[in-house]
Amino acid sequence: MTGYLVPTKKVRVSDFAQKKARKEKWAMLTAYDYSTARVLSEAGIECLLVGDSAANVVFGYDTTNRVGLDEMAYLGAAVVRGAGNAFVIVDMPFGTYEASDAQCVVNATELIRRTGAQMLKLEGGVRMAPRIKALKDAGLLVCAHVGFTPQSVDALGGFKVQRERLREDTAAVVEAGADMVVFEMVPADLAGEITAECTIPTIGIGAGAGTDAQVLVWHDMAALPEGARRPSFVEVFGEVGAELTRAAAAYKQAVHQGRFPDAAHSF
């Protein structure tokens, strides 16, 4: 299938560096299962993130801190099987990397081994620089995540735009060897300025148009479920929730009325 501009070979980390040099934007979406990964990859999305936002949109928790390594490993492996040529990043869940560099490397290698993903993402700037360095020393690819970091929502006093430490945190993760960095909920002008100076690709979510790439939770951009509360930075690009509700109701009606299955769908 397609008509969309789909990468013709496996996307590698070097492709993102080259896109930055050419000032060419690219798109990342979250994915949590095989079928959705296939759909997003067939639409030409260059990078899939197995986000710990799975805690919210897959498992129904109210915080990302409730998801663990096993869940991320199962979801990540399914996404990788459906990802086609898209690059796949998997989130390190809360509680799997904070204690020490050794804990971080053991869990990171376990996640990569079980999922087959190409890169790990972890939250934190200056305070996580030693972990990023340890992962790089272990031969792993790392995406940092600064600005608003959902795993620290309570320490940050809620869902608030972050400005103060963005420069310092970005400099620390770049210095530690991160391959790319997510900026979440930060002022657009600041994200654009730092992106222009930054040697690694920046990916924005609620960070304006000046970053090298953008990421959204796919359920948000596709309005699944219909009517759910979404962050103000989200644009809805399709009404998947409404369409799924319509399809399920049509199926129910056909079953109730004895119209399904008809002869064409019976043996």
Ligand code: KIV
């Ligand atoms: O878990 C997640 O989905 C994320 C982003 C949306 C950046 O970390």
